[in-house]
Amino acid sequence: MAQPKFDLKQHVTDIIIQEIEKGTPPWQCPWTGSVKQFALPVRHNCIPYRGINVLILWTQAHLEGYASEHWMTYRQAHELGGQVRKGGKSTPSAFYGTFERKDDETAHDDEVSARIPFLKTNRVFNVEQIDGLPKNYYAEPVPPVDLGTEPDQHLEDFFDATGISRRTSPLLRAYYDMRLDEIHMPPIETFHDAARYYAILSHECGHASGYSSRLDRLTPTMDRKERAYEELVAELTAAMLGVHLKIPAHFDQNAAYIEGWVAAMREDNGVIFKAAADAQRAFDFLVGEARFLAKERSI
Incomplete structure (x- = not known):
């Protein structure tokens, strides 16, 4: 029996609603310390993620307590000399792109084509799931800051x-x-x-x-x-x-x-x-x- 197709939009929506219902939306934190709540997640090459991927990866970092903002695919980790730990679960991220499809009626004309958008799921790992990467990829957890807030x-x-x-x-x-x-x-x-x-x-x-x-x-x-x-x-x-x-x-x-x-x-x-x-x-x-x-x- 064929496995049901993975629905990225439903998966992301379910997780974010789950955290909201728990009172722990991943983009808000009223205290200091823990994960870098306000660091934008970045790829292996330090290019920041955008749009829904920011929320997806913030949410996963929030759930797992990751301190690093770096994420990469299994292959990218391998190319950098790293190895994903056994049993490590990947996080789905969204990749938007387009491909060209020629209009059937004008297939003879190379200059006439339609750009079709598509959504693809990439599987990425936080660097805290990966051993052997260069040291600059690993972040120290941000210690709680004593803001001097006093009880009433x-x-x-x-x-x-x-x-x-x-x-x-x-x-x-x-x-x-x-x-x-x-x-x-x-x-x-x-x-x-x-x-x-x-x-x-x-x-x-x-x-x-x-x-x-x-x-x-x-x-x-x-x-x-x-x-x-x-x-x-x-x-x-x-x-x-x-x-x-x-x-x-x-x-x-x-x-x-x-x-x-x-x-x-x-x-x-x-x-x-x-x-x-x-x-x-x-x-x-x-x-x-x-x-x-x-x-x-x-x-």
Whole structure:
């Protein structure tokens, strides 16, 4: 049985939407360090990639934690004296070109032809998957920068009072771990400003509100549609908390979620009503829990 033809456009769209739904769009990073988020990916000859290839390779670098912006084919690596490591998976990149096809009615005339565009898939590897290349191809990871961003004690007290466990480590990822019922945050000092830190923390608290011992909204087996819906609930919760706690909004960041929301709302025009109701319940729970625990501690 023939294998289905690889659909590059669908593949790229699926991966980017998946990362947006996770709240981790590959072109945005509110903290410093990790992969060179703002370095344009380049070919083996240092010519920058353009267009969709920038997003494709940024996304893959984001997913795999690659620090280098250099990408090349298996053959190019071999010609440079390198060897792709065993088991290394390639990343599809797009190559646009044209070929000439002569018009049937004027085939006798060499000067009359049509230029037909085509899209081809190239398979490339990041240099961090390749051994033996010249040293100049390898990049050192960018260390986190201490920007001097300081915590806001009023906000710290509020989030502590929710009773939701929070862990900080040098790992430059923010996420809610449902298995441990714990939020992980990068150090606040690596964020460009405190507002971004607390906005993201609010979003993760939105997720945590759905834990089984709280509002019981989350399940380990959620499909993509359900995860997209959960991202919408968490972001609406964060927006409500932002107003309540006077955290300045960053609409450029919030806009990253819109694509997933629009798709969900096109399928069901009642989804925004349901999400707003779930967000209101999450907001009420978090604020109420914070007030209750704060009152208990003051007694």
